[in-house]
Amino acid sequence: MKLVKILLLLLCSSVYAQDTKLYLKSEQSVYSVKPSAFHYNDFSHAISSKQQFIDQPQLLSPFNEEQKKPQSQQYDRWLKVTLVNDSKITQWYLSFGFARLPQLAVYWQDTPDENPIYQLTERSTFYERTVRDPQTYIPINISAGESKTLFVKYQTFGNAPANIRIHSPANYLETSQTSLVTNAALAGVIAAILLIVVVNLWFNMNATNVFYAIWTLLFLIIVVDMAGFTYQYLWPNQGVFAGYFSIGLWAIVPIFHLCFVRGFLQLDYHHPLLDKVYKSVIGLYCLLLPIALYLETVYYNLITSTLVIPLFAYTFWWALRQSAPGIRIFALSLFNHILFLNVLTIMGASYGNVFDVFEIASYIKVGYLVEVLLFTIAMAIQHKSVQKQLVFQLQNQVNSLNQTVAFEKLTSEQQKHDIKKHEAKLFTDLSHELRTPLTVMKIQVESLQHNIVDNVHDSYVKLMDKIDELNQFINSLMLVTSSGDMHKLLKLQSVTLKPFINDVHQECQHLVDMRHQSLSLNSQLTDLQCLRFDPDALKKVILEIVKNALRFGGKDVEVELSFLEDEDGVTIRIEDSGTPLTYEAHQQLFQPLYRQEASRSAMLGGKGMGLAMCKKIIEAHSGKISSHNSLLGGLCIELKLPHLLATAA
Template sequence: MKLRYIILLLLNCFTSFLVMADALELSPSQSEYELKKYGLFFHDYNKQIRSVEQLQTLSHLLKPYEIQKPNPKGYWKWAKVDITNHTQEPTWYVSFGFARLPVLEMYWQSQNGEIISLNESSKFTDRPFKHPQLYIPIEISPKQSKTLYIKYQTFANAPANIRIHSPKNFIQTMQMSVLNNAIIVGIVLAILLIVIVNLFFNRNLTNVFYAIWTSMFLFIVIDMAGFTYQYFWPEVGQFSNMFSIVLMVLVPILHILFVRSFLQLKYHHPTLDKIYIGSLLIYCALVPVALWLQSVFYNLLASSLIIPVFLYTCYWCMKQHAPGIKIFAVSLFNHVLFVNILAILGASFGNIFANFDISTYIKVGYLIEVCLFTVAMAVQHKSVQYQLVYHLQKQVSSLNETVLQEQQVSLQNSEQSKKNELRLFTDLSHELRTPLTVMKIQVESLQHNIVDNVHESYKKLHDKIDELNEFINTLMLVSDSKDLHYGLNIEPIQLEPFIQQVTDSCSRTIDSHHHCFSVHSELNGLSTISMDTKAIKQVIDEAIANALKFGGSSVQIQLSFIETEKNLIVRIENSGEPLTFDAHQLLFEPLFRQEPSRNSTLGGKGMGLAICKKLIDAHHGEITSYNSALGGVTIEFKLPKSFAYEFA
């Protein structure tokens, strides 16, 4: 039995000699040492080695540093280094290139040699040194030799950059780390403020995605710097790890959404758009996987596989001629180079570079990308602004010419119509000249960039122009002396189905919770009448709309169909406010409004009932108005029954 232990001891000594690395000698001439040059390492992919004593019995597993294998789940790493202190400094500091580690245990090879033990649930206050980045002090007296064991696990299994610093170098490194991270955070925060201001004045989906994505990048920088763990949730270590995972899985999703929206791939490259949609679905499906496994391995794998798609997108962008798109292509290529290739494929997933390089690549890559994206969007917005101003000027000029032509034609009419024209163009001065003047001033303001919200101004101008175009067309229709008879589709129709259609349509329009609607029918055998159903529905809808608009918050509306000896009478009554006698006389004239101020807050320009009169006249009928017994206004029109016999 004793012989067996002796043989095992000799075997361990022999294997230890074979894998022996150079001892780390702390010298006054050097202030920083990279541990992988001096230590022995073991990657415990199955988490089998749970103590230093167990590792010492299996010391043959320790080997000089080598590139680790990618692994979907987190695993432990062991490091052993022999240290001899040839300086007068008894305290040195160990850094890992991370703000925190899911697992960190450090031991001296001696009884009760534990230095520190941290895990995912550890608080920030459990650290021996309160700094955003992780630094662990170690004590080794001058001329003393010790063996240091380190057990650690990194986020996403990225290689740690373990270094040992002298006190002076530690202070310099610590200060420089805080300064660099603070500068990057400040720059990104300034860009984010610009993006948010731009979003406030230009609300569109592209700007929304860009603002969220930039915010995520800001949180990545803050998280990698260690500020979130120190200042936001220092008492919740487990949440800090989960927060980092959430950032890593959401950022590529927001990035793809922004790229798709900016390039408008749905319209300009549908095939590429489908590829991006497929990538989005994959990334979204990997979100619960990452949260369940507590690992972003598969997300990093997806980010490596999407590199060809991004490269093709860059190539396609360079062939386009849209403003700012080439700058966008350069920015996207920068993302591929620094983030996808160097940081993810090369460092984190490929495990080629140290963690220090990962942090640098991610921060620099995202910083350049955000700056270039912002420039690209500014160039695009400026180009769109110039184009919109040019088209707005043309449309405003065209509207002015149309108004002048209308005035010239109207001046050639008879003396009898001059009184109507005087009122008509007096109203037109309110409806057209004032908004046109305002629009012209607005366009000039856009040219000189003195408006607050550019895109909102453009939208309002476009809406106003479309509204005025429609208004002018309607005005020409009701002002024309020609009958609309030959422009209508008058044909015999079944009256009962028509009444049912009108009833159903009005019931859908009128809110039964606030208004009361009823239908009354008095037909004495009349089953067929000739009319243009679309035109008659338009007249009824206009009367209903006016009742809802001017009748108050709770109005009673009654629709009646009454047969007389010669006519079919259609009557729409409401319980709103009655009109004066003069108002009834002018109710069917173009541009008439009851309110003298011509306030437009209630909508409309006084053309609806004028069109209704035109339509009823084309049916050889007549339309009138009077105050209703319900308290409001009655719109009544008559359609001749004999009109049906002329088309029989």
């Protein structure tokens, strides 16, 4: 058993102690240090020095598939490579694909542990770099024909895989300048898109556009931060803050991205269940923000983003099935996010170099750029559709307004025509009503002139009666057509209802021909005993209506006089069993001088003023008068007096 352990130990030592060489030649300007044999992971923080790594390599985990797993803590990575310089170039440059690293120490094999040839910590300033470049470049010197073993201990933010390369001086300058121009151009493109988004936000202020504008701004800051511009130009002396800023930036971006997706798709209206899931995930990201800043790691945020992949996949599938404007392009942007950000980038960073052959920083920039372009196109299509709908609605409103104006104009013309027609009819009726008494008076005067009357005194009496009749008619006409307040002429007083009802009933009975006509009383007043009104005026109204019902209700007419109490007031109802009226007759029944036919003519002395006068008196009591056909078969007229005039028992 001991022998087996010894053999295994020797086997592991031989594996860890293998010396992988990299030959530097003049004809090749850049070398990618990506083979797994060069790299080791210190998950348990077992190695604290270069010499310990040389003496105890078995404490490290070799870079292989079994060790690619999420790590909540920042861990060290070691690179061991033997450089054989077969060129005349003596100074080469080591790069990592990041603007800055939390920890970095570079040693030759014979370099003391306490004095590495290059060292950076998270507190290091930008000015401590040997090469003042936005990206991290480390110069290494090796003589021509010399062979030296290089050891590199480093950490990355979020334990993301580093793209370690060795450059010749010419390639370093070319790569640095290309990176600078590319990042600046990319930032300019995103800034232009952000300007478009802000202009759109200015004219279309809503929550979705606000989230999109903030998300685009954060994307611009991410590009600037990953390019190293923030660390170089904004806070070069604040290494710790630069780290917190990057962590906070990556922790807050998903919040606004999810809010924007939720708002654009209007999930609260179209898919309430999915909307609840999005709200829960947004709440989780908000909870993880302070945790990320406190623990100085976005590990839990990256794990959550890995778990969000099925949510985005379902949203992509659901969005493809919808028919809203721009939604399919929006769905493609979600697919792009899943591929570049969630799968290639986030899973690659979370699970320790799952995709070690890719340059994660480049995929983040490309993925975000494609996504923001697709989002912008989708929103432009949506806004164009909304504008078309608004224009269509505006056209409909304009057409409706034109129709309304035309209708109002037609109505106004019709009203003018009706007024003229009513005035013509009024003058016709008025002339008819005046012509008869004037003709009688003319005959009487002519008889007096020619002394052909038997009794002069009787003729003068008849003339005076006709003059009084005309005066009464003119006064009544002026009263019912005047806009003045008739209530000033009323003598309002508190009247006990039961005696008043009995008095009215008795006077109505004197008008009834008991041989052919009948009058019944129906009084249902219980709680109400007194009412404030003009008893003479109201009695005149009731008698006028009962008289018309008896006169024009036909032979054997039955009349019913009812006094009813309801929540609105007192209702006096006069019904007869005569002939019902037409709809047009009910509309004009209370107009002055109105006559429907011979059977309904000559009201109040035959002048057509009786019901018009009744209407004026009831309205002066703040009441209402109306007519409809009665269940008895003829006409029903209702008088409503409000409770405001009532006095409780």
